[in-house]
Amino acid sequence: MDKTSVAKELKALISSELKRIRKEKGLTLEAMADQAGLEYTSFYRIYSGGNLPKLITLLQISRAYAIPMEYWFKDIENFGTAKKAGLQQKLADLDLLQTLNRLDASAKEVISKMLKSYVKKQN
Numbered sequence: 001m002d003k004t005s006v007a008k009e010l011k012a013l014i015s016s017e018l019k020r021i022r023k024e025k026g027l028t029l030e031a032m033a034d035q036a037g038l039e040y041t042s043f044y045r046i047y048s049g050g051n052l053p054k055l056i057t058l059l060q061i062s063r064a065y066a067i068p069m070e071y072w073f074k075d076i077e078n079f080g081t082a083k084k085a086g087l088q089q090k091l092a093d094l095d096l097l098q099t100l101n102r103l104d105a106s107a108k109e110v111i112s113k114m115l116k117s118y119v120k121k122q123n
Helices: 003-025 029-036 040-047 055-064 069-073 081-101 105-122
Strands: none
Touching: 003 029, 003 040, 003 069, 029 040, 029 055, 040 055, 055 069
């Protein structure tokens, strides 16, 4: 995973956690920024996922809401897992389609019937 994608995931993760905290506490963005001791525009950029906060800024936010620093990173290992699984599924689907496209019409028909039968059994 490259530096850019890690930064992107961290921005999204921190942003989603801030939104959860805001909803849970019923605060305005202005109140959250004020409680954290940050300028509104700086806080908003972090809140909206536009900026990745500096470590000291994240520490300020953590202290304002009595949140341990590791809280922000608790889901980082799983954050990209769903994306990876989705990509792997798409690659598997593409591989299957490429294989099917190499078959003649009668073989495609047989495979299609088998797959439909299998899906019905699964449901």
